[in-house]
Amino acid sequence: MEVRGANSLDEVDRAYELAAKIYGPNYFDARFNFARARLLEPLRNLEDAVVIVDNHQILGFVRILDRELHSTAGVIKAGGITSVCVHPDLQGQGWGLQVMEAALDRSRQRGDVFSILFARRAVDGWYPKLGYVGLGCHVEMRLEHPLSLESLPLFSGVSKPGVEQADIDIYARAYSDSYRDIFLSFHRDRDWWANLEPRLSHQVNDAHFVTLIEEDTLIGYFIASENRVIEAAALPEYRSKFMAGFLGYFQSSGDNGPVLTLPLGHWCTRAFRALNHSLSVRQSWDGGHMIRILDASSFKDIVGYIASPEHCPAIYELFQRWDVSRHEDARHLLLALAGAPPRDDTLALKPATRLIPNLPSWSAVDEL
Numbered sequence: 591m592e593v594r595g596a597n598s599l600d601e602v603d604r605a606y607e608l609a610a611k612i613y614g615p616n617y618f619d620a621r622f623n624f625a626r627a628r629l630l631e632p633l634r635n636l637e638d639a640v641v642i643v644d645n646h647q648i649l650g651f652v653r654i655l656d657r658e659l660h661s662t663a664g665v666i667k668a669g670g671i672t673s674v675c676v677h678p679d680l681q682g683q684g685w686g687l688q689v690m691e692a693a694l695d696r697s698r699q700r701g702d703v704f705s706i707l708f709a710r711r712a713v714d715g716w717y718p719k720l721g722y723v724g725l726g727c728h729v730e731m732r733l734e735h736p737l738s739l740e741s742l743p744l745f746s747g748v749s750k751p752g753v754e755q756a757d758i759d760i761y762a763r764a765y766s767d768s769y770r771d772i773f774l775s776f777h778r779d780r781d782w783w784a785n786l787e788p789r790l791s792h793q794v795n796d797a798h799f800v801t802l803i804e805e806d807t808l809i810g811y812f813i814a815s816e817n818r819v820i821e822a823a824a825l826p827e828y829r830s831k832f833m834a835g836f837l838g839y840f841q842s843s844g845d846n847g848p849v850l851t852l853p854l855g856h857w858c859t860r861a862f863r864a865l866n867h868s869l870s871v872r873q874s875w876d877g878g879h880m881i882r883i884l885d886a887s888s889f890k891d892i893v894g895y896i897a898s899p900e901h902c903p904a905i906y907e908l909f910q911r912w913d914v915s916r917h918e919d920a921r922h923l924l925l926a927l928a929g930a931p932p933r934d935d936t937l938a939l940k941p942a943t944r945l946i947p948n949l950p951s952w953s954a955v956d957e958l
Contacts, residue, residue, distance in 0.1 A: 591644045593685075593692045595637030602639045605651035605673075612675040624673070626792050630785050631655055638700075640693045642676065642685055649677040650685055652693040657706060658777035660770050662945075663892045665777045669697035669884075671707035690720055698884050703892065704774075705882040708957045717880050721920030725774075725928060726879030727949035728872040729854055731862055733840070733847035745834035747804035753790075754801065758783040760808045764823035772855040774881070774950035794820065794954045802835040804828065812836060813955060818849045820953035822858045833861060853951035873930075879952055883924050886914040893945060905945055 596602050606628065610621040633639060634656070642650030655670030671693060676686045697705050709717055718724075753761075762783045769775040782789075790797040790813070798814045802824075810824030810832040824832035840848050852859045854871065863869060883889055890897045890909050899906040908926050912919035929944040939945070 591642065591649075593640065593642050593650070593688050595696065596639040596641050597636065599633075599636075601641055601643070601648060602633060602636070604648040605639060605641050605653075608648050608677065609651055609673045609675045612678070623792070626788065627672075630789055630792065637696055640689055640696060642680070642689050649680055650689045651675050652689050654693055654697055654700070659704065659706070659774045660777055661773060661892060662896070663894060666703045666892055667701055668704040668706050669693075669700060669702040671705055674707075686716070687720065694720065694882070694884065701888075702884055703888050705884055707880050708952075709878045709880055718921060719917060720882065721914070721917035722880040722882045723921050723924045723928075723930075724874045724879060725881040725924060725946075725949060726874045727854060727951045728874060729851060729859065729951050730870040730872075731850040731852070731859060732868045732870075733837075733850065733862060734867065742834040742837070743830050745802075745804065745831055745838055747802060747809070747831075747835055749835065749839045750801045750803055751798065752801075753787045753799050755784070757801070757808055758786065760825075761786070761811055761823070764810050764825050765821075767826050768823040768857060769853075772853045772950070773946060773948060775853065776952070776956050790955070793957060800839065802832055802839075804831055804835070809835070813953075814848065815954065817847075818851055820851050821955050822850070822852060822856070824858075829857060829861070833858070851951070851953065853948065855948045873949060879950070881924060883914045883920050886912065886923065896945060904939055908939075 596605065606624045607621075610617055610624050613620040613624075633653075638654040640652045640654070641648050651673055652671060653673040655672060657668040657670040658665045659668050671690075674686070674690065676689065680686075694705060705722070707717065707722070709722075758780075762778065762780065765778065770777075786799075790799060794813070794815050796815050799811065800814065801811045802809050807828075809828035810822070812822040813820050822832075822836070850859060850862065859869075886909055896902060897905045897909050905927070908923055912923040914920040914923055926939060927945040928949060929939050929946070
């Protein structure tokens with residue numbers, strides 16, 4: 591029995607077959623979903639498929655995805671963890687922890703600063719044993735009728751459903767302008783945008799992609815699932831026009847006002863807060879959107895002078911105190927930097943000094 595990177599695509603195929611049988615509840619649906627996910631995220635390096643092997647039988651699997659996240663110091667590398675599974679005959683014997691340990695080692699070899707995953711609720715208590723923190727912020731802003739358009743410019747354009755491949759460069763620019771300053775939001779390359787439509791159909795139930803166009807100019811887009819807006823982006827020079835068209839779209843639909851599930855730092859959230867719409871924010875230190883620091887030294891280098899003893903002794907002390915190769919230390923450091931309530935001997939930073947000003951908020955679009 592050994593835990594290692596896959597030696598062949600045949601081993602990867604058999605690993606995904608194991609995952610389909612375990613994930614379910616319908617094997618054929620799970621198999622179809624994994625096949626589609628593999629098309630969207632082709633495996634570029636066999637070592638990013640970590641397997642448990644016994645006499646050529648695949649008994650466990652973890653897949654690492656290439657991800658990049660926006661930070662206060664620019665874009666940083668992260669390893670996305672997915673398809674974690676262990677054969678039922680091995681469950682409860684520690685093999686799940688072993689295959690995840692191997693995946694974390696591989697992620698460090700890749701130079702990933704963070705490991706990130708979206709866990710099912712049933713196993714949320716398992717990942718903290720490996721140093722993960724549910725570093726997520728669940729934001730809900732309800733826009734109730736009547737929605738005021740008086741302070742906004744007149745929108746005389748149109749709303750157009752569906753994704754237009756010819757416009758993906760504009761979608762990408764609008765997204766970057768709207769999300770790049772939000773801590774740990776996902777950076778998306780052109781391949782990601784080229785596969786936007788199949789991604790939405792794979793990941794988001796009842797996804798509505800709506801483009802707003804003013805005088806033949808694409809000014810932005812939003813993505814809704816039922817009445818929940820899970821993503822919104824506009825070119826900077828058209829934000830006021832976008833808000834007017836956005837509100838007008840939901841007024842004309844005749845439904846109740848939408849619920850925005852956008853990050854706290856998003857310009858759209860800030861703008862609607864000024865209109866006194868109700869806002870609910872729930873932090874989830876043990877929730878399903880999970881992060882683990884893999885390399886404190888690299889992370890410290892990225893934040894630079896912020897973690898220097900001259901600039902902020904409290905943050906510098908935290909980096910000196912915790913060795914993130916140990917799982918509990920990794921959790922303590924990230925919780926303290928985010929200002930979580932103290933646990934055991936964890937030191938929580940005050941909001942004015944903590945390194946992470948706003949907890950990240952991710953949408954279903956990012957949860958592959």
